[in-house]
Amino acid sequence: MTTPLPRSLDPAVGEILPGYLLRLAHRLSVQPLELGHLCGLTTGPVFPARHLVRLNDNQAQRVADACRLHPAEAHALTLSGQAPGYTPLRIDYLGRHQSPVTMANDGWVLTAFSRYCPDCLSDTAHLPGGPVWQGSWRLPHTFLCERHNRLLAWQCPACRGPAFSNGYRSDGRWRPTQLIPAPAQRLHPARCRHRPGAGRVAACGQFLDQSSGPPLRPTPAMTHAHRRLAEAATAEAGHEVTSLGQRVSAQWFFNDVRATISALHGSWPLAQDAFAEFGSMDTVAAHVEALRRTHREHTGALGDGRVARTFGHPPADTLPAATLMALTVTILDDPSGHHTLAQFLSALPSTSTAHIRLRQHAPHCSPAMTEAIRGSVRLPRKAAGQPAFFPQPPTHRGRLDPRTIPAVLPEHWAAPLDGLDAPRRQLRRDAAIRLVQMATGRSRRSAALYLEIPLGSLQSSTVTIRAWQKHPGNAEAYQNALHRVAEIAIAEGNPRGASAR
Template identity: 55%
Template structure:
């Protein structure tokens, strides 16, 4: 029989169930896992992320009984209170039924970690049980704290693990996303709960509410983008939001945001040059890197960046595109930079079905997004991602030694590798097809086929194509730093 605790804590506005369990467990001197057992939320050692999304009536009743709360207060601990205005937490999203595991791995529903504001944790430290982890910090489009006018943090300053995350196990395999990481640990709610090894390894324990290095101040563009996205996610489903000059439902607006964010991240920093986004983020060239390789964030390749600064750059650019007087032309130009063979193309085709009429009209015109090509097809075709940032006339046919460091790490034919990298740099800086880029460098029609054949043969060996995919970007970054 479920019995009430001798004492409890009052829920804070905007608090999610995992943060509440931390506070209450700390107040009564127990572990969150023990409290979850008492509420019949688990029979093992894991707490399912489904409780982050919604509770059944029976689960809400049990939590209410044990924690001395009204069932309505228990339901308020979930993200379901934002549905149907915030469509990603619905049972059906983008036309597909989704489980809580799908949600946890998607990256656009909620994050597998939690961003946080150290100042907010400090401000609420006086509450019974400790500070409050706000629900908005788990939403992928939340990257700043409007109350303290600062970008959120996301890593523990001591161990560098993402906050409120299981991170990776000692064997480097993905750990399942949990409602509360390390639920058997008795720690202060503001302490980092990450442990790099097994269950016997002590947790990091660093206090996240202590002073952290100063983060960059959000620009006016960042603040406007954050306000726009937060308002759309919290609005009623029948409220209209402007997208590319047309009023649409908030759900459709968020679908547009997801699609355009994919386009911007796939074409960065060309999108930066076309739209001139927020100053501090210009020219970073790495806006989309964490979104695809960082398992702390999500397994979905189009998940937004984990780093709040990169997320601010991305979403500020997306909102600026929405507000651009010729948004259709700009979006079409960016789409033309995405190669036909890019892995982002299938995702674009799936997302288009759920977007606004204005965005669908742009994406449906295949003539606008078809990329011209000449010569033998390349592995990983090179998009023009460095327009206005890299001067094609400054790129030599034979790359200088100070540029070639990233290439020297690859076991490829050195002369062919450097010649191919030079061709790709011109493509990145100008948008020319491969033959025209080679002609610009003075590489004749007799040399280009042999170079292409050598590089294609090398790239077809296991692991080589993937290793070479990022090398031209690193060479471009060096060229820009050296004043190309």
């Protein structure tokens, strides 16, 4: 059993594990790494970053026991606990099973560093243990502080490195990411933990709770985009947002965001010409130019490979990130935005990185985005996903437990299907089969047998629903509703009266 610490802290609103442990270590006057040992999060000299995104039940219990918390509070100190609607933090992202280690090294989760608001750090400096580092600052779509109406900072004003980071080597490559940068050093939570230079150099130590100059103010488009992205990231199961004129799940919306950014990067400077009224487009142009440099150029000691990332990732630098996200949301907010996207998509060379990524992402985007990709990039129909009727892709593998899916869906599970003008009994049977396919990747016949649905009933529902889906708009509406049913099933778990299989 883990021995409780002599003193602890209540987690602050929006705080996640790195900031919480940093405050607690400062209060107890111990190294963050030593605190990690006491909480059972590490046994060696490295503080694994995977704990940032998810804790298993045993880890959460040990953290709770040591820090005098409830296990639910420990789970809430992860990014997955605070951003349930953010797709890159899901186990079943883009049809692939990903581990916490994979997520902790994904460019769509800025685990290598954290942005920050100097004013927020100053405002919370009076709290026990020191100021609070907000968990949302770790996510690429969080680029401004609405409370103080400013874009977030990301560099230390003294060393000019990413402030809350383990730093990068002299050749421009990131040092291995850790849950808390420089974990063996005792530093006030407001101090820069970036380690400039080579070898076992000490962290910078500059205080970050004071601005070094006037803050950058967001444009109205940036503020609107930030709110739209934050709404989707914190969305619970069944919540819908708008993308390209359709109501879709938060999962589809964020996949649309990623596809749009790939299209903008790959076709640049078309967007710069089409949206000339957007401010700060020159910063995005500089970012894209850095991405297009050769490997040798952008990983050299004087290069900027440490912040450029890749074509599929948003910028690390806050201003181009804010501009690019605002442009992306502007396109997705437009019901005719697929026409704009078609111009960018059609300009992509078939061998480009963006083209290849879009081929992989298309089946996991909203129906409108998938159709835009198919029409412009000329993907094979199998790769394009919707509106293909069969098979149903395993989009929820690892999240949806097939043992909780009954052959007859409970009424409240099937509520999203009730608005569809389809034969009710066959549609619900078909939906149950598809849920098993979404959870397991089984064939349609195998999924029906798993649910103990007679093959005659399978054939009847297949013929009926296939014919119904051929009418314009039905396939897209059905997939949208089906994803909402899946989210309800995930949130509830085993339905009342359903037996586990």
